[in-house]
Amino acid sequence: MLTKYNPAEIEKKWQKIWDEENTFAAENGTEKPKFYALVEFPYPSGQGLHVGHPRSYTALDVVARKRRLEGYNVLYPMGWDAFGLPTENFAIKNHIHPEIVTKNNVARFKSQLQALGLSFDWTREINTTDPEYYKWTQWIFLQLFKHGLAYKKEMSVNWCTSCKCVLANEEVVNGVCERCGGEVVHKVKSQWMLKITEYAQRLIDDLDLVDYPERVRAQQIHWIGRSTGAQVTFQTTAGQPVEIYTTRPDTLFGATYMVVSPEHPLIEEWMKSGVLQNIDQVRAYQEAAAKKSDFERTEVAKDKTGVKLEGVMAINPVNDREIPIFISDYVLVSYGTGAIMAVPGHDTRDWEFAKKFGLPIIEVVKGGDVEKEAFTDCATGIMVNSGFLDGLTVEEAKKKIIAFLTEKGIGESKVNFKLRDWVFSRQRYWGEPIPIVHCPHCGFVPVPESQLPVRLPMVESYEPTDNGESPLAAITDWVNTTCPVCGAPAQRETDTMPQWGGSSWYFLRYCDPHNDKELASKEALEYWMPVNWYNGGMEHTTLHLLYSRFWHKFLYDIGVVPTPEPYAKRTSHGMILGENGEKMSKSRGNVVNPDDIVNEYGADTMRLYEMFIGDFEKAAPWSSASIRGCRRFLERVWALGESLVSGDGVRPQLEISVNKTIRKVGEDIENLKYNTAIAAMMALLNELCDAGGATREEYRLLLLLLNPFAPHMTEELWERMGYGGQLAHAQWPKYDPAKCVEETVEIAVQINGKIRTRLQVPTTAGAPEVLALAKADEKIAPALEGMQLVKELYVPGKLVNLVVKPA
RNA sequence: GCGGAUAUGGCGGAAUUGGCAGACGCGUUAGAUUCAGGUUCUAAUGAGCGCAAGCUCAUGGAGGUUCAAGUCCUCUUAUCCGCACCA
Numbered sequence: 011m012l013t014k015y016n017p018a019e020i021e022k023k024w025q026k027i028w029d030e031e032n033t034f035a036a037e038n039g040t041e042k043p044k045f046y047a048l049v050e051f052p053y054p055s056g057q058g059l060h061v062g063h064p065r066s067y068t069a070l071d072v073v074a075r076k077r078r079l080e081g082y083n084v085l086y087p088m089g090w091d092a093f094g095l096p097t098e099n100f101a102i103k104n105h106i107h108p109e110i111v112t113k114n115n116v117a118r119f120k121s122q123l124q125a126l127g128l129s130f131d132w133t134r135e136i137n138t139t140d141p142e143y144y145k146w147t148q149w150i151f152l153q154l155f156k157h158g159l160a161y162k163k164e165m166s167v168n169w170c171t172s173c174k175c176v177l178a179n180e181e182v183v184n185g186v187c188e189r190c191g192g193e194v195v196h197k198v199k200s201q202w203m204l205k206i207t208e209y210a211q212r213l214i215d216d217l218d219l220v221d222y223p224e225r226v227r228a229q230q231i232h233w234i235g236r237s238t239g240a241q242v243t244f245q246t247t248a249g250q251p252v253e254i255y256t257t258r259p260d261t262l263f264g265a266t267y268m269v270v271s272p273e274h275p276l277i278e279e280w281m282k283s284g285v286l287q288n289i290d291q292v293r294a295y296q297e298a299a300a301k302k303s304d305f306e307r308t309e310v311a312k313d314k315t316g317v318k319l320e321g322v323m324a325i326n327p328v329n330d331r332e333i334p335i336f337i338s339d340y341v342l343v344s345y346g347t348g349a350i351m352a353v354p355g356h357d358t359r360d361w362e363f364a365k366k367f368g369l370p371i372i373e374v375v376k377g378g379d380v381e382k383e384a385f386t387d388c389a390t391g392i393m394v395n396s397g398f399l400d401g402l403t404v405e406e407a408k409k410k411i412i413a414f415l416t417e418k419g420i421g422e423s424k425v426n427f428k429l430r431d432w433v434f435s436r437q438r439y440w441g442e443p444i445p446i447v448h449c450p451h452c453g454f455v456p457v458p459e460s461q462l463p464v465r466l467p468m469v470e471s472y473e474p475t476d477n478g479e480s481p482l483a484a485i486t487d488w489v490n491t492t493c494p495v496c497g498a499p500a501q502r503e504t505d506t507m508p509q510w511g512g513s514s515w516y517f518l519r520y521c522d523p524h525n526d527k528e529l530a531s532k533e534a535l536e537y538w539m540p541v542n543w544y545n546g547g548m549e550h551t552t553l554h555l556l557y558s559r560f561w562h563k564f565l566y567d568i569g570v571v572p573t574p575e576p577y578a579k580r581t582s583h584g585m586i587l588g589e590n591g592e593k594m595s596k597s598r599g600n601v602v603n604p605d606d607i608v609n610e611y612g613a614d615t616m617r618l619y620e621m622f623i624g625d626f627e628k629a630a631p632w633s634s635a636s637i638r639g640c641r642r643f644l645e646r647v648w649a650l651g652e653s654l655v656s657g658d659g660v661r662p663q664l665e666i667s668v669n670k671t672i673r674k675v676g677e678d679i680e681n682l683k684y685n686t687a688i689a690a691m692m693a694l695l696n697e698l699c700d701a702g703g704a705t706r707e708e709y710r711l712l713l714l715l716l717n718p719f720a721p722h723m724t725e726e727l728w729e730r731m732g733y734g735g736q737l738a739h740a741q742w743p744k745y746d747p748a749k750c751v752e753e754t755v756e757i758a759v760q761i762n763g764k765i766r767t768r769l770q771v772p773t774t775a776g777a778p779e780v781l782a783l784a785k786a787d788e789k790i791a792p793a794l795e796g797m798q799l800v801k802e803l804y805v806p807g808k809l810v811n812l813v814v815k816p817a
Numbered sequence: 818g819c820g821g822a823u824a825u826g827g828c829g830g831a832a833u834u835g836g837c838a839g840a841c842g843c844g845u846u847a848g849a850u851u852c853a854g855g856u857u858c859u860a861a862u863g864a865g866c867g868c869a870a871g872c873u874c875a876u877g878g879a880g881g882u883u884c885a886a887g888u889c890c891u892c893u894u895a896u897c898c899g900c901a902c903c904a
Binding site (some may be wrong): 224225227228229231232233235237239254255256257258269314338339340341342344345346349350351352353357358359360362426427428548549551552622623624625628629630631633635636637638639640642643649685686688689690691692693696756757758759760762763765768800801802803805808809811812813 | 818819820821822823828829830831832836837840841842843844857883884885897898899900902903904
């Protein structure tokens with residue numbers, strides 16, 4: 011063969027062949043076992059591919075390629091999550107239509123991905139901005155609407171002043187916009203909402219049905235934030251009762267005041283009815299609270315503020331004591347009932363507030379010093395100053411008080427979630443139009459399914475407006491329509507969906523991407539779902555991952571999909587950092603462009619390096635020095651093929667190494683341990699070189715093992731060596747467990763836990779035999795002289811430990 | 818503050834149920850080859866002591882359990898990620 015390894019040439023060659031032959035196309039409706047591998051489809055940004063993308067894509071490509079060799083029908087698809095703000099902003103700035111921008115970006119991304127030799131089934135490529143795709147995104151929205159899970163609500167929302175757009179709670183990070191870092195303020199707007207809260211419990215419970223990493227599980231559970239407590243009714247001197255929520259109903263006797271959020275609706279009533287005496291003061295506080303941005307609100311979270319409501323008192327239902335009512339922004343209108351009973355003795359926030367406003371602090375659980383700080387540790391305490399609860403433990407008191415409240419009809423046990431409903435409206439152009447018509451007579455009317463998709467109108471200007479209206483609102487001949495029910499003049503909904511819409515079900519579309527009758531056929535879904543292995547970033551844990559589980563559960567409930575969960579197994583890769591250990595970013599100047607790496611070293615080296623860089627689940631800094639080691643390894647593999655040694659099959663002295671490597675590479679790939687799988691292949695290569703070269707069969711096995719990582723090079727060598735057919739259609743090698751065991755093992759011999767010598771013993775030797783050998787050893791025997799043998803241990807295949815003491 | 822994780826050579830990282838710490842790679846050093854340089858090959862490479870056989874110390878820190886601890890327990894420090902007035 012005697013040619014130099016030239017990745018540029020052979021990579022192009024094989025990419026062309028794979029493309030022309032559709033080598034990696036998945037088949038619907040075969041008898042073969044299926045395997046559905048999925049990676050998060052990218053947002054085709056203007057910057058092109060990042061070196062972080064291939065880490066995830068290559069990892070599952072390795073799995074997908076291995077599964078194919080193992081005889082599976084593999085679905086490993088790719089597509090584009092192409093709606094979104096950066097495209098729209100770029101389009102506005104450069105006066106190019108977002109559709110064109112998207113097309114260009116997709117073309118660039120696709121060629122970059124293809125240059126990496128990823129075995130995606132490109133016949134199933136999808137694009138969320140394709141009307142044939144978003145038709146079904148809209149269809150799902152209509153089903154949600156018809157089942158009462160999509161509703162419109164006047165509410166205070168997060169408004170990004172820079173994007174000029176509403177954000178979901180999940181999109182607000184540290185009080186600023188997750189995407190652009192812009193200031194987020196509150197704005198009261200009428201918004202489409204999705205009732206994800208209806209699924210809160212199931213989104214927690216069904217985590218037991220799937221295989222997710224602990225950190226993902228924990229983060230989702232924490233985000234959903236279930237708590238159990240009680241809702242209790244407090245009467246007031248003004249007449250109207252106030253409902254409060256507490257997780258500590260046992261401390262009810264210690265409630266010395268009440269706090270309601272500044273937005274609590276009862277305040278308006280008390281103003282109107284005239285019972286409230288300090289209206290001006292209360293108004294001023296409400297306005298100040300409303301004006302604060304999310305950022306300020308979290309910044310100044312330390313110091314408690316508030317105003318007492320003069321003229322109205324609440325009545326503690328267990329002892330009929332009148333207690334004052336305050337408003338304070340430490341109570342959130344959106345959680346629980348927007349009102350709390352304050353127990354300063356046993357809640358830190360209440361304690362701070364009570365100290366500041368000079369309110370009484372009553373100890374109701376013994377064990378702390380409530381004058382010094384709130385005693386919140388409820389596990390140990392015994393109830394005091396609590397009437398009929400005195401002497402009980404906290405747990406007993408909780409049960410007893412809830413029984414008491416329930417019997418009197420003034421309270422009940424109650425579960426609350428931190429999870430809020432999903433704000434689903436965006437006031438931007440480049441998104442799926444929400445398929446609803448506003449009719450003055452009929453209200454919100456769904457667009458008939460036969461009229462889907464509601465296409466985005468082609469327009470000249472799609473700039474966001476300062477008044478908070480969608481740019482679509484200005485396109486009157488699109489907005490004005492007729493009511494599908496009564497035929498009267500009506501108007502289209504002008505808000506669009508958030509980017510999370512299209513990505514909440516895309517994995518279903520891959521099963522049957524060209525279906526124009528359904529989002530995917532029943533047969534296709536039953537065959538392919540659930541996704542067997544889904545890899546993606548941690549940043550999507552509380553956004554995409556939660557949203558898509560919610561949509562999927564809904565679709566399951568209405569009989570569209572066959573599984574309660576979309577993804578059987580989820581894994582998460584670590585980030586690839588810049589060479590300086592910091593996150594890669596343009597401003598830090600540490601960005602590595604994958605194109606440059608492919609050009610300089612080839613795609614196979616790039617793939618191999620990204621899999622070898624470190625623990626797959628952890629962040630790892632890029633190293634331009636280390637990547638050379640990967641290229642060197644491939645060159646050595648190449649060179650090994652040039653001088654095969656004669657011999658049939660695997661030579662006896664290499665049988666064990668070869669079998670062990672086959673086992674290790676296979677197992678490591680399944681366990682996300684790509685780095686050690688590669689290390690094992692490197693070790694085998696070293697051994698083959700030490701043995702003077704590889705036989706034809708040994709080399710063939712090495713190429714098979716390496717193929718998922720370096721598919722082009724191994725395919726080329728497979729052809730040159732004439733192993734027959736294409737490697738892509740070959741069979742993954744099997745190992746013989748009997749041949750993974752050496753004939754002799756090296757045993758460490760310790761005296762009192764310190765290693766004295768090493769011994770070769772037959773693998774089959776039993777404990778007495780090995781111990782006898784050890785004790786007779788020339789290094790060990792003298793050391794045992796005059797000592798008393800207290801204990802002798804033999805760990806099979808590992809070590810002997812002789813415990814001695816002076817006789 | 819709460820939740821999750823991490824800490825091992827100069828660097829990235831290995832290490833089944835507790836059982837020989839540092840696999841594999843990078844880097845470095847020496848030598849060989851080629852030479853304009855890179856490439857390639859061989860050897861060495863945790864630290865300290867020793868001519869050597871060898872010894873001692875080493876997995877963020879301090880204790881503990883154990884014949885045996887990177888691994889288990891307690892405390893502690895640092896870093897990263899997520900959440901954060903959620904009653």
